[in-house]
Amino acid sequence: MLPTSVSERLDRLAPDQREAATAPPGPVLCVAPAGSGKTTTLVARIAWLVATGTDPAAVTAVTFNKRAADEMASRVDAALEPLGLAAGAVRVKTFHALGREILADAGERVEPLLDRESVLRDLWPEIDRGTLRRLDDAFSRLKLDIGVTAAHVATDPEPGPIARAFLAYEAAIDDAGGLDFDDLVARALGCWRLDPRCCGAGASGLGICWSTRRRTSTGRSCGWRSFWRRRATRSSWLATTIRRSTAGGWRMFGACWPWPRSCRACGGST
Numbered sequence: 001m002l003p004t005s006v007s008e009r010l011d012r013l014a015p016d017q018r019e020a021a022t023a024p025p026g027p028v029l030c031v032a033p034a035g036s037g038k039t040t041t042l043v044a045r046i047a048w049l050v051a052t053g054t055d056p057a058a059v060t061a062v063t064f065n066k067r068a069a070d071e072m073a074s075r076v077d078a079a080l081e082p083l084g085l086a087a088g089a090v091r092v093k094t095f096h097a098l099g100r101e102i103l104a105d106a107g108e109r110v111e112p113l114l115d116r117e118s119v120l121r122d123l124w125p126e127i128d129r130g131t132l133r134r135l136d137d138a139f140s141r142l143k144l145d146i147g148v149t150a151a152h153v154a155t156d157p158e159p160g161p162i163a164r165a166f167l168a169y170e171a172a173i174d175d176a177g178g179l180d181f182d183d184l185v186a187r188a189l190g191c192w193r194l195d196p197r198c199c200g201a202g203a204s205g206l207g208i209c210w211s212t213r214r215r216t217s218t219g220r221s222c223g224w225r226s227f228w229r230r231r232a233t234r235s236s237w238l239a240t241t242i243r244r245s246t247a248g249g250w251r252m253f254g255a256c257w258p259w260p261r262s263c264r265a266c267g268g269s270t
Helices: 004-011 015-021 038-051 066-083 095-105 116-123 129-146 150-154 161-175 181-194 200-204 215-220 222-232
Strands: 028-031 059-063 091-094 207-212 239-243 251-254
Touching: 004 038, 004 066, 015 038, 038 059, 038 066, 059 066, 059 095, 066 091, 091 095, 095 181, 116 129, 116 161, 129 161, 129 181, 150 161
Parallel strands: 028 239, 059 091, 059 207, 207 239
Antiparallel strands: 028 251
16 A cells, blocks of 8 residues: 555646556656646656655656756655655756766766856857857757767868867867766766666666756757667666657657657757
């Protein structure tokens, strides 16, 4: 029998939300529009998992930005308190913080962490806000969605303006001996591809719940989606993804691995 606090939490959910929160073990993908209760469902999912015997240390909730992570952590802690668990029993991370943790655990360098805007302004002091945003998006797409490095781009005999800017930016990062936020994700993925054991907790099967609130954040998580897909084939994963859908409404897919190779959010390969 479920604890009263968990039962009451589930009773407050809509039928489709409850279905997502109590889905049986196995990969699950949920697609939901903004304001549909993504975080509420994720919190209920985590409470249900823990109440039905899942080790809290085997669950990680992941979101895109720190504000969302702080909000989710507060709500997860409140949901688990009636179960006798201390705050922080379930890890709540941003994608970048999780990447940093994976790299640090593997003994990889994670500092100094450089701010992209600062580096770009050092390179081009007169850069305007629009160009800054376009370069930021382009660099993230190169690093995370396409998965190329400066070495790859440098082989282009006739690089365009974005490619030349990317090469200059990466050279500045190397000169400073640092890395940027996208590197935390890209290098963590590279670490895992070389040695899956570098994801320590994941070796025994780690449940991942993540929420993305904006179309751009969905696109930038594509590298992680590839990571979770590959991990799901190796261990008892439960990956619950709730993200924005332009179609509206909730859609739930059980045991949907492997995911489509084309990411609808960003058009990149996953």
